[in-house]
Amino acid sequence: MRILFPKFDKIGMPLLGVAAAAFFLLETKRQLRSRTRPRPERLLENGSVAATALPALRLLLVPAMFAAARLANKHRFGLLKRLGLPQWVRYTAGFLLLDYTNYLWHVLLHKSDILWRFHNVHHIDLDLDLSTAWRFHVGENIASVPYRSVAIALLGVPAPLVLFYEVIFEGCTAFHHSNLRLPYQVERQLCKVMVTPRMHGIHHSIVARETNSNFSVIFSWWDRLHQSLRLNVPQDEITIGVPAYRDPKEQSVKHLFLMPFERQRPWHLPDGTVPERVAHSPQEELLP
Template sequence: MRETVSQLMKIIFPKFDKVGMPLLGLAAAAFFILESRKQLRKRTRPKIERLLENGSVAAVALPALRLLLVPGMYAAAKLAQQQKFGLFHWLKLPQWLRYGAGFLLLDYTNYFWHVLLHKSDWLWRFHNVHHSDLDLDLSTAWRFHIGENFASVPYRSAAIALLGAPASLVLFYEVIFEGCTAFHHSNIRLPFKAEQRLNRVLVTPRMHGIHHSIVAREANSNFSVIFSWWDRLHQSLRLNVPQDEIIIGVPAYREAAEQSPKNLFLMPFAPQRTWQLPDGTVPEREKRYPPEHLCP
């Protein structure tokens, strides 16, 4: 019993910390250099100011991700394994299929979590901190309120348990999840033809840039994290916006002075503003191309 509890409460994962985290660090360094040299969208604010603001938010939120979310998901997987609980155990799938289908379905459940962050008024209060950034780049990938990370623990852990996903797969998926999150938030201008092909499978910077638009129907699209298939499946895909026409952010939060770490931390606890610009207008855009048409 004591051994079981010890396994469930485990917070140190050698391969995750000694292999996964350094690989994520190298990927982040590469994305940071590339977005400085191959910029996709023009910046609207000084880079150093945003790095300090987003870094302050991340400094509070990332420890919660590593010390609570990752161990919580691992514990859910180990408990399901011990109790032979979850879809994969009930179907008695072979190991190779549990890992393959598990990776896909873990990503699918995160599509729904992202939709929920936008549809739930309560969850949006926390996710708004991420979207209210006035530019979009690598640093935005870590600008998540600690409350959002706390809220994700029961959802993501429950999804893992219901699937019966292997614990080792959960840790592997999390490394890929974090790497892809950093990639599609980055401000890297990939060769257009290459991104067209890549986007048939993966979420790319152009695709996710549209998700951070101040136009409501664009912000409420492109919810996928790794595979772009889920947006295609649920008809929430929107690729038809030229990148130089996108204004990043939330229309009611356009003041740079409001981007201080203190204001960002308190934002979820203040009354939420209506989705409109300070002058009362609601941002819109004329539809010129089919939704699946990727624009430069």
Template sequence: MKFLFPKFDKVGMPLLGMVAATLFVLETKRQLRKRTRPRSKRLIENGAVAAASLPALRLVLLPFMYAAASWADKRGFGLMHWLNFPRWARYLAGFVALDYSNYLWHVLLHKSDLLWRFHNVHHIDLDLDLSTAWRFHVGENIASVPYRSGFNALLGVPAPLVLFYEVIFEGCTAFHHTNLRLPFQVERRLCNILVTPRMHGIHHSIVARETNSNFSVIFSCWDRLHRTLRLNVPQDEITIGVPSYRDPAEQSPKNLFLLPFKEQRPWKLPDGSVPERNELPLKELLLP
């Protein structure tokens, strides 16, 4: 199995680093939602989670995904081979198909009780910003290996596309998790194509029907296709997190690592109430 990807490591990773640094500065200067906790503490907490999950992504997930695509390529296996797609079409259609597969994976993370235990580590963050983009439990990254590798093989995407897509995937994940206030009219148009900070902020709401919406990663069309799009929530009315995990003391790196192995709490606030919001009209219209 191949583990060295010079272009990914020497070009893709530094590019992602520059994107992250730029977004960090921008979200500092143009804050979208008010913070509820000190940024420094969250950087330590989220950085500790990322210290385990990012190596798993690079050293386990990426090699397996690349190996699956290479295996399919050499054997003419996969949907795009069976349909006799020319190589250029396999790149174009493959990029779109990979993004759709990750929409489905994200839905599965929310629907599966087992997978949610790991994904919940990402969602109980009490604020949402760039650091949340890498706050994924190492178990979630490892659990995604058979799914994402299997989809690469079944689709028959070119192996180099796996690396290219992952760079764009990580960059877009960083972008839409930021606490960056874009000009509203710009974002209203942009979210017709891409997932944006306001759109994804709704996904991190403590209101259940809002959390179970906006699953897309790069292209927002998948939520439109499956009618899981929800844009009609004012940003200043969103409370970030999971209702049953509101205690900042539970955000310690040790507790975050152990969280999937503990009993999961029902979707209720500490006082026993369930967060709700009156449904506004025009569900697909982005609000400020």
């Protein structure tokens, strides 16, 4: 299985580094939501989780996805290959379908009790910013290997597109997790096409119906298609996290690694109440 991808590593990764540095500086100067915990503590915690998750992504997930695409291409296997489409159509459709399969994967992470154990490590962060974009348990990245590889093979996506999509995927993940306050009117228009910080902030709310919405990664169209879009929540009313995990002491690196193997708690606050909110309408209208 091929491990080295010169263009991905020499062009894609540096571009992601520049984008991350820009988001880090911008979210410092233009903060969307007030922080509840010291930033250095969270950078240490989230960085420690990412220190195992990112190598698994680069050394296992990316090579596996590329290998699946190359094998499917070689044997003329997969939907797009069978249709005999022009190259530009195949690449365009492939990009869109890759994003759609990742929407479905994100939904599955929330619906499957086993997968949620790992994904919950990402959601119990008490703040949401750029560092949360890489706070994924290594087990979640490993679990995504068979799903994403099989999806790529079944679609017959061109192998080079897999690497290009992954760069855009990671860049958009960093963008919409950032705590960046964009001009409201700009973001209101932007979220009609792609996932934005305000849109994804709702996904990290402690209100269950808000957490179980806005699953898209790049294009917001998939949430509109499946009626899982929710934009009508004012940002200053959002409490980030999971209700049963409100103690900052549980954000320790040790607990984050062991949490998937512990008994999962019901979706309520420590005092037993379930967070709710009176919904504004219409649901598809982004609020400041």
